[in-house]
Amino acid sequence: MTAPSFGQGGLDLARMRRDRRRMLVDAMAANSLDALVLLGQNNVGYATGARAPVADAARAGARRMVAIVTPDDTALFTSFPDGVPPELSDEQVLDSLPLESDIGARALVDALPEGKLGFDELTMPLRAALDGREALDAAVVLSAAKTVKTPDEIECIRRAQAINEEAMLAVEGMLAPGVYATALTGCFLRRVFELGATSNTVEPIFQVMPRRIADGPYSATGDLVFPTVTKHEPVGEGDVIWVDTGIDYHGYKSDFGRTWVVGGQVDERRRDQFRRWRGVVDRVLEVVKPGATAADLTRAAGEVDGRRPWLAHLYLAHGTGTDSAEMPLIGTDLGSDFDEGVVLVPGMVTVFEPVIWDDGHAGYRSEEIVAVTDDGYTMLSNHHYAPYE
Amino acid sequence: MQERDVDLLLLGREGNARYVSGARRLWLGGTRAFAPGCAVVRATGAVHLLSVTDDGIPSDIPPEQLYPISWNPMNLLAPVVGAPGVAGARRVGVDGITPLFEQLLTGMLPGADLVDGESLMRSVRRQKSAADVEAIRAAAAVADDAMAAVVDAMRPGVREIDLVGVFDERMAAHGVTTPAYDAIVSVVEEGAVGQWSTDRVIDDGDLVTISAGVLADGWEASVARTWPCGELRSEHRSSWAQWWSAWNALVDRARPGTPVGEIRDAGEVDLHGVGASYEVLADDDVLEPDTVVALELRHAGILGGETLLVTADGCEPLTRAPHVAVP
Numbered sequence: 001m002t003a004p005s006f007g008q009g010g011l012d013l014a015r016m017r018r019d020r021r022r023m024l025v026d027a028m029a030a031n032s033l034d035a036l037v038l039l040g041q042n043n044v045g046y047a048t049g050a051r052a053p054v055a056d057a058a059r060a061g062a063r064r065m066v067a068i069v070t071p072d073d074t075a076l077f078t079s080f081p082d083g084v085p086p087e088l089s090d091e092q093v094l095d096s097l098p099l100e101s102d103i104g105a106r107a108l109v110d111a112l113p114e115g116k117l118g119f120d121e122l123t124m125p126l127r128a129a130l131d132g133r134e135a136l137d138a139a140v141v142l143s144a145a146k147t148v149k150t151p152d153e154i155e156c157i158r159r160a161q162a163i164n165e166e167a168m169l170a171v172e173g174m175l176a177p178g179v180y181a182t183a184l185t186g187c188f189l190r191r192v193f194e195l196g197a198t199s200n201t202v203e204p205i206f207q208v209m210p211r212r213i214a215d216g217p218y219s220a221t222g223d224l225v226f227p228t229v230t231k232h233e234p235v236g237e238g239d240v241i242w243v244d245t246g247i248d249y250h251g252y253k254s255d256f257g258r259t260w261v262v263g264g265q266v267d268e269r270r271r272d273q274f275r276r277w278r279g280v281v282d283r284v285l286e287v288v289k290p291g292a293t294a295a296d297l298t299r300a301a302g303e304v305d306g307r308r309p310w311l312a313h314l315y316l317a318h319g320t321g322t323d324s325a326e327m328p329l330i331g332t333d334l335g336s337d338f339d340e341g342v343v344l345v346p347g348m349v350t351v352f353e354p355v356i357w358d359d360g361h362a363g364y365r366s367e368e369i370v371a372v373t374d375d376g377y378t379m380l381s382n383h384h385y386a387p388y389e
Numbered sequence: 390m391q392e393r394d395v396d397l398l399l400l401g402r403e404g405n406a407r408y409v410s411g412a413r414r415l416w417l418g419g420t421r422a423f424a425p426g427c428a429v430v431r432a433t434g435a436v437h438l439l440s441v442t443d444d445g446i447p448s449d450i451p452p453e454q455l456y457p458i459s460w461n462p463m464n465l466l467a468p469v470v471g472a473p474g475v476a477g478a479r480r481v482g483v484d485g486i487t488p489l490f491e492q493l494l495t496g497m498l499p500g501a502d503l504v505d506g507e508s509l510m511r512s513v514r515r516q517k518s519a520a521d522v523e524a525i526r527a528a529a530a531v532a533d534d535a536m537a538a539v540v541d542a543m544r545p546g547v548r549e550i551d552l553v554g555v556f557d558e559r560m561a562a563h564g565v566t567t568p569a570y571d572a573i574v575s576v577v578e579e580g581a582v583g584q585w586s587t588d589r590v591i592d593d594g595d596l597v598t599i600s601a602g603v604l605a606d607g608w609e610a611s612v613a614r615t616w617p618c619g620e621l622r623s624e625h626r627s628s629w630a631q632w633w634s635a636w637n638a639l640v641d642r643a644r645p646g647t648p649v650g651e652i653r654d655a656g657e658v659d660l661h662g663v664g665a666s667y668e669v670l671a672d673d674d675v676l677e678p679d680t681v682v683a684l685e686l687r688h689a690g691i692l693g694g695e696t697l698l699v700t701a702d703g704c705e706p707l708t709r710a711p712h713v714a715v716p
Contacts, residue, residue, distance in 0.1 A: 080584050082585070229413055
């Protein structure tokens with residue numbers, strides 16, 4: 001087992017937690033909120049540094065940690081003492097509350113401070129226990145803080161990505177006609193834990209693509225269907241496979257996307273698809289710098305063969321951090337006015353995922369992650385493009 | 390819905406959506422804030438689902454009842470609010486909410502009250518049909534075999550975290566790509582309860598607890614065992630005798646009529662319902678026939694647990710992974 005190489009950046013988790021809290025408190029002040037009440041596990045983790053084991057949503061929700069964040073104090077309700085960061089005092093850490101029950105919900109409401117409260121979500125017993133007290137949406141505050149990453153956060157994403165990419169070398173090694181797509185998932189999951197991932201948080205996708213959209217599963221939009229759940233079926237010689245995976249490292253998500261061809265035979269048309277994809281990425285990266293808008297990026301991507309070169313129901317690019325798809329969202333159905341208002345600043349991390357599709361001949365999709373720097377960007381992804389190059 | 394007078398049920402929790410639709414959508418770990426991923430309309434009985442495709446969607450949900458993803462929350466709600474039979478809905482059950490969606494929903498359905506859809510779902514999901522039990526039994530078989538793979542792979546020098554990967558890899562060999570939770574593999578140590586697997590290296594003679602579960606076709610089963618790395622040390626033998634005695638007493642109480650709280654009070658016990666995911670049980674809930682629970686007991690340093698079907702007069706283990714043989 002070799003450890004992936006992590007580049008130059010050091011990682012100071014205590015500093016990262018301090019910086020995040022400061023950014024969150026600043027964002028609260030800017031939005032006139034006196035306290036945040038956080039139930040989402042990614043949000044509690046972001047605000048406090050506390051960790052809970054990763055589980056299916058129902059289990060994670062039933063055992064959820066809750067945080068109350070004010071400018072001067074943090075209260076963390078948790079049943080996972082191993083995951084409490086050292087800077088929290090015994091007074092700040094309390095037993096978890098069952099927020100699916102009226103008793104637990106009332107206990108949390110009793111602990112809430114005065115003033116304007118922002119919530120990321122509510123259980124229905126919690127909503128009832130608030131008894132009409134105003135609950136504002138915390139999404140704007142969370143997004144404002146999370147969108148700009150500190151160097152430590154960027155280093156976490158870089159490491160998550162490095163583990164993800166290293167694990168893919170093992171998966172690529174077993175790709176052959178007759179191998180079950182789900183076996184690729186198994187190999188990937190085994191390897192990411194061996195390599196030091198905190199968890200896997202998105203079901204790995206190894207989707208065999210149809211040649212034509214009409215051959216594929218039914219599409220509600222008429223556009224290409226992706227992603228779908230990995231099938232328990234063998235892959236065949238010449239199958240085009242779109243790969244999409246994301247793992248977790250100290251709360252930060254990787255995002256790996258590639259196109260593979262089973263057997264490795266790439267004809268000239270396929271090679272050309274890759275070149276066109278590369279062209280989109282190159283054009284877009286050329287304009288990535290502070291001050292550029294999301295609309296600048298979608299314009300740079302342009303149209304390829306009469307269509308915008310990404311999946312219409314998704315995006316040209318999305319942010320990644322403690323959520324696998326977060327702000328900035330670029331090229332979504334929120335529209336061009338929205339894109340005009342999204343301005344890149346240093347510390348944003350964006351995942352570009354253009355798509356080239358030749359109906360009748362499948363297509364090419366891969367992903368690249370960059371962090372916006374003071375004068376441009378730095379790559380966080382670093383993986384080969386075999387068998388296309 | 391009739392009983393609770395709910396006109397529209399909006400479900401954001403994937404387990405609830407899986408239960409009412411049978412759909413197998415892409416799995417994401419951890420909690421998600423409420424978004425309308427699934428809707429049930431009382432007037433028509435129709436289930437509407439957020440999905441751009443019918444891949445993984447049962448055929449009894451026709452394409453016109455699928456609505457595509459949107460980054461605009463208004464666009465996400467519009468097809469649901471506009472679905473046949475929704476206009477004029479007075480009581481809307483939701484299984485969670487965000488302030489934004491509350492504002493949008495009450496704006497788009499003027500006069501509607503939001504009511505607790507989660508407790509409705511909980512009451513409906515508890516009782517399992519024969520087909521549900523078969524699906525959980527199939528999940529249990531996968532969990533058992535993946536547990537066996539972990540036990541096989543346990544040897545000096547292996548780290549706890551490596552065995553999480555071993556569990557997942559074997560699970561995937563059965564075509565199941567979603568664990569119910571990250572397997573918790575933990576070397577037994579005085580005074581410590583492992584809450585997740587670490588990079589600790591397992592030594593010869595260590596006792597190792599393993600708790601793991603799978604979601605197979607959307608149905609959950611979990612199992613817990615304790616195994617020694619290498620030969621069982623003589624000083625550990627009596628621990629098993631103590632555990633078995635406590636476990637047998639516990640399982641004896643797992644029968645219809647027993648309040649959940651009574652079983653939880655019996656020791657270091659974890660007890661919850663399982664079905665189309667983890668199901669919350671309150672202390673004053675009472676075990677009933679045809680319910681399925683996951684029961685774990687940690688006692689004398691040993692952790693063990695099963696997925697249990699509560700029968701008319703007791704319970705039947707659905708998981709059957711072998712235990713260590715204690716001479």
